[in-house]
Amino acid sequence: MYVAVKGGERAIDNAHAWLAEDRRGDTTVAELSVPQIREQLALAVNRVMAEGSLYDPDLAALAIKQARGDLIEAVFLIRAYRTTLPRFGTSIPVDTARMRVDRRISATFKDLPGGQILGPTFDYTHRLLDFKLAAEGAPLAPTPQAAPDMAPVPHVTALLDRDELIEATPDTGEAPPDLTRQPLELPANRALRLQALARADEGFILSLAYSTQRGYGRTHAFVGELRIGAVAVELEIPELGFAITIGEMTLTECETVNQFKGSRTEPPQFTRGYGLVLGQCERKSIAMSLVDRALRWKELGEDFTGAPAQDEEFVLSHADNVQATGFLEHIKLPHYVDFQAELELVRRLRAEALAQTQPSPRAAAE
Amino acid sequence: MSDDAYNFAYLDEQTKRMIRRALLKALAIPGYQVPFASREMPMPYGWGTGGVQVTAACLTPDDVLKVIDQGADDTTNAVSIRRFFQRTAGVATTESTAEATVIQTRHRIPETPLTEGQILVYQVPIPEPLRFLEPRETETRKMHELEEYGLMHVKLYEDIARHGEIATAYAYPVKVEGRYVMDPSPIPKFDNPKLSDNPAIQLFGAGRESRIYALPPYTQVVSLDFEDHPFRASKADHACDLCGAAESYLDEVITDDAGSRMFVCSDTDFCTGRQAAGHRGRLSPLSKEIA
Amino acid sequence: MTAPQDASVLSGGFVEPAVQSAHAFRALLAAMARPGTMQTVTGAQPPAPLSVAAGVALLTLADPTVPVHLAGAADTEAVRAWIAFHCGAPLVAAESAAIALGTWDALQPVSRFSMGLPDYPDRSATLIVELPALTASGAHLRGPGIRDRAELSLPETAAFIANRARFPLGFDCLFTSGSTLAALPRSTIVENA
Incomplete structure (x- = not known):
């Protein structure tokens, strides 16, 4: 019952x-x-x-x-x-050129001012399960330490920029839109796209970036530079009339250098892809810079080849995993009202279709 | 009991003001989807975050809130949303449609006619009625601007050509006051006639898609159709097996593995009210007790 | 120590913002949903010449993201300071206002206010129109939110007929007088009595 x-x-x-x-x-x-x-x-x-x-x-x-x-x-x-957090203010832009780097590598120059710093990376570990970790850890031998070098570490792209070998990206002074306070509006400018990519699902961005490498919107990317380290966060205090440091945060920044053959108005030059992510998120920042570059086809006068990574509306509408997982999983909520409506419809359509095309089985037997 | 760690109705005042401004514009342009800066809520996107934000922006401590999902007050997600507002706004709640001042709903319009002064808040998954015909927001926005709804009519007409009728059973598109084509949320098309000329304020919130839209009371809402294929609100051709109602929307319940089934009102408040008033259906357990 | 500012600037806001603005919004919602109906609001004490209802509307809707225009006699030092303290809204020229406040005469010509964009008709101004009196009599109103017909003491009809003709573009009006308010959204069809 x-x-x-x-x-x-x-x-x-x-x-x-x-x-x-x-x-x-x-x-x-x-x-x-x-x-x-x-x-x-x-x-x-x-x-x-x-x-x-x-x-x-x-x-x-x-x-x-x-x-x-x-x-x-x-x-x-x-x-x-x-x-639920109130917003007290907006920091001045962090300066990644003044980053205290833990890791800094360039794939485009063998050596460069500031040097290559491998840092704490999985890159050259052999991926063999380390069964020693399964046991209670013995104290570690200390890592050798160099004297800290406080000299600034210039960006590779700044070096290319000096010779105008890479596109200029002057600061327009325009305030970036805020995706967390305004609804996403399309078409989006680059600042808004980057903001969306920075908080996007790592897996989604990884796969999109990978697809560009396999030819779906190829961007010929070199990792000009990847850097991870701490930057100071500074806030302008109107009452004081200057900025004070309120803390520091670790960021991962990736700048890709991409081939560009030039157009009627622009001589051949390298172009940029950019990735900046909170914390140490190396894979994400590289992937982000590839997707950023792929999304820039229009402003660089390139062709839209129909590649998913070039499609701004597709990428930005589907990159957020909190949105995606909520909507995906909501289909496990009851839908029996809708389903009932469909059930009635399918039953009726079937009955009509069968009545039209087939004699009833009993009539055939007789 | 309300939770003092959070502001009244959870959202901060600036967020509520933003939603409230969007709601007023939505009422001024019936059926038009107003973009709003939807916030991340403590329940997942797709689970009613739009409706929850609209309700949070509307509630006062004097309200009596009813929450339904699939017409029922006791479905788990309805329970979860009702508890959220009990906890964060301390409002009174009810299962009675007539007693409620604000009703948040997913997929149904209550059977009991709504009255002036009531607010019905719909949870909306995909607010754009043209979305499955044209996936791009940039395109559909242009189509609304130019009143280019031909694509929708072509789709409905293709249904008729293929099936002999319009094969849309829920989220059946409507036109509001002769201007905007609107998605009524995934209510069964049985409920569509209740959208029009309704004395209550109807508000629609789509959290993940960041859109709010509205129907003021007594707004004219027409389900899209063709002269030779007029819109028909349909339901299962049965009466409720518990309360005997012949005019309510029914859920089909499979009762054994031999194909037995029964039909019961999807609106649980409506059904219990009728049973309390002595109405009996074919399989009502109450009818046995009485016998 | 000197008093920081005129005390009236710091007072006259909501004492319990969350609850009072919730009640105030419900009045605004009811007004906008049912054009021509009268709503009574309380809780704001704005400086002269603003009415209580205009003050309530500002406290409920305006904040640092909402540019406000003060027209004519409403544009006083005291009103500016009150809005700055309680709403934090930037004061702007008529053309870029999301909310404009003044008497009907002071708001003229109303064609300078934002009517919204064809693809975003919601990006239009809301006018808070201060009236000496507000009653449910006068011009005839029909349309969404109105069962048969409503009446409202509008300052004129031509401007609202022209506004309706632009639908879905147009401005929306809140009329305020004392502690009473009513609304006329762009969707309402206005006819002479």
Whole structure:
């Protein structure tokens, strides 16, 4: 016998209790602390900060713990929290040329002012499972340290720019749009596109960038420079009349140098793709700069080849994983009203179609 | 009980002002989708964030809120949204359509006629009625500007050519006051006639797509059709097996693995109200108790 | 220590902003949804010559993202300071205003206000029109939000007939008098009584 579907309240309470239990897991295993996540799963923390658009390693670590390691869920928690934060002001643009770099590599020059700094990278590790890590860690031998070099590290693109070998990107002084405070408006300018890409899903941007390398909107990219390090965040205080440093944050910046054959009005020159991401997010920043460059086809007078990575509306409408996951997963919500409407329709259309095309089986048998 | 850690109805005042300005413009241009700076809410996009933001911008502490999903107050997502507002706005809630001042809904318009002074807030997944004909926002915006709705009529006509009727059963497009073609959200087309000339204020919120639109009371809303194929609001050809209602929208419930089924009102408040008033359906458990 | 500013500048705002602006917005919503209906609002005490209702409308809708134009007698030092303190809205010329406030005469010519764009008709001005009196009698109103016919004491009809003819473009009006307000969106068809 049918029992009216009741009990939604109780079902939700019980599901939440069960979730909390599963999150904790086996209680004979020590509980993870937020500082442990922050320190030892730092790249996950960085990804959550980047896609959550909120630079706070402790909150990102807490979100990862609460989300049981589901990073998109953690990004979602951070975004929802971010909504409730009042905005006190806007920093002056951070200066990545004054970055205190931990890592800085150029694929276009063997050596350059400021030097190549490999930094803490997976790049040349052999991807062999290190079973020593499965055991309780012994104290590490200290990493050799060089004396800190406080000299500025000029951008590779600035060096190319001096000879006008790369397109100029003068500062127009125009305030960038704010995607978090204004609805996305299309067509978007580059500042808005970059903002959307910076908080976009890493997997989506990675695959789009990869597709350009395979010929779907090829951009002939070289990594002119990739740098990771800390920059000062400065805020103009109107009462003081000057800017003060309110903190520092780690950023990853990638500048690609791309081939450009020139046009009727422009001599041959290199062009730029740009990626800037909160935290240490190297893969994301490289991918971002490739997608940025692919999206610039119109302003550079190139052809639209129909490649997904060139299609601004397609890329910007689908790059946000909080939007995507919400809408994707909403189809598990009840839809029985719509389905019922479809059911009636299909039954009626079938009945009409069968009545027209087939004699009834009984009539045929007779 | 409200949660003091957050502002009344969760959103900060500046966000509410932004939504409120959008709502007033939406009322001034019925059926036109006003872009608004949708915020990330503590529930997922696609789960009613647009409706929740509209409700949050409208609620006062004196309101009585009803939340339904698929017509029912006790579906899990309706419970979750109702609890959100109990917690963040401390408002009274009800399951009774007549007692509610604000009703947030997903996929249905209540059976009990709405009255002046009530607000019906729809959760909208895809606000653009032309989206599945033209995926680009830049294009569909132009089509609305120029009232170029030919594509929609071609699509509906192709349905007729292929199936003998318009094969859209829900989210059936409407034209508002002879100007904007509008998506009524995925309500069954059975509910479409209730959109028109309704005494309540109808507000539509699409969070992920950042759009708000509205129908003021007594707005003329016409479901798109053709002279030789007029619009028909259809439903299952049964009466409710619990309350006997012949004119309400029904859910089909499969009751065993041998193909047995029953039909019950999707509007649970309407159905319980009728049963309380003594109405009985074919399979009403109450009718047995009485017997 | 001297008083920082005229005390009236700092006072007259909402004491409980979240709740008072929620009630005020519901009045604005009801007014805009049902053109010609009278709504009573409270909670603002703006400097003269602003009415309580105009003050409530500003507190509810204006903030640093909303450029406001003050027309004629409404453009006083005290009003400017009050808006700066309570709303933080930038004061601008008529052409770039999202909200314009003044008497009907002071707002003339209304053709200078933003009517919205053909693809974004929502980007249009809202006029807060201060009237000496506001009653549900006078010009005949029909259209969305009105069951049969409504009446409103409009300052004239020609401008509103012209505004309706531009639909979906056009400005939207809030009429204020004392603590009463009513609305006339661009969608309303106005006819002489």
